Amino acid sequence: ELADQAEIAESMGFDSFWLPENHFTGPAAIPSPLMLLAAIASRTSRIRLGSTSYLLPIRNPILAAEEVAVLDRLSGGRVILGIGRGFQDAMFKIFNIPTKQKRAIFRENLNTMISAWRGEPIERHDGQELFLSPLPVQQPYPPLWVAAFGPLAIKQAGHLGLPYIASPVESLTSLQTNIEQHRQHAAEAGHVEISTTPIMRTVFVTDDSKLERRVKESLKTESAARIRDNQTSVEDWAIVGSRQYVDDK
Structure with missing residues (x-):
């Protein structure tokens, strides 16, 4: 498969x-x-x-x-x-x-x-x-x-001068912060700017509102054990919605 x-x-x-x-x-x-x-x-x-x-x-x-x-x-x-x-x-x-x-x-x-x-x-x-x-x-x-799914791992990746792959369930806000920290660690270690920024996200494009809700519920159920936080919204880490919504994100 x-x-x-x-x-x-x-x-x-x-x-x-x-x-x-x-x-x-x-x-x-x-x-x-x-x-x-x-x-x-x-x-x-x-x-x-x-x-x-x-x-x-x-x-x-x-x-x-x-x-x-x-x-x-x-x-x-x-x-x-x-x-x-x-x-x-x-x-x-x-x-x-x-x-x-x-x-x-x-x-x-x-x-x-x-x-x-x-x-x-x-x-x-x-x-x-x-x-x-x-x-x-x-x-x-x-x-x-x-x-790199934590601050020590992000620091090590930066000191190595290598791009870091973020957790797929890391919130979009923390992702931006961690990318900035990673770049700072790389600069501290004397590495030139790292041109590659991998982003691992769940993306689902649909104009069907019912299907959109089903996908979000499925993602919430699937990720609950990994995130260990029932208050975390799917919107914090996944991009699910219409083509225009996904493009805007």
Whole structure:
């Protein structure tokens, strides 16, 4: 079904197709987004292929760098790698990762991956230097975006000089504030202005008022557990309504 959706998206002119990563969440879990994106790559030819939160702390960085490079080769250089730390304490426990060290491990693993993608030696063994192979089509590596759903994560993304992917249920007001903070953190770290600002929003266009109400009710029910705030309105984070309303937003 995902490959079918990607084919339809490509035929309609969409620029990119994205998958998250999540573990132990039931039938809808996506523990291996790159594997699914590889299947989608075989059915498409133009659309960019993105992960919203490829979790670095739970992975061997060299193996992760290899898998990303293979996907970039397979897709002809269409990968956008959204990377993340994760937030589920149970997940970190299962993978034997100390939760308090996730940001440090994230940074260390990212540095290792970038070094390998740049063609720098990974290791010396029996007097020989070992290098990553194959390297990504996109050199030195695919675009990197950072999933950041809190102030510390936004700060880390800014200090890395990388675009940040906001939570899809972050209010439009807080989104504007966080984008400004992210840019400030980037400037503090000496990075030039970050030109890419990813925005992950739920958008539904309809002129049918009854359908609009149904969609909003469905979104409210679906997101209640994630937001943990029954007072938060769908209008705070989703854009649902007529073409004119969506255009104005």
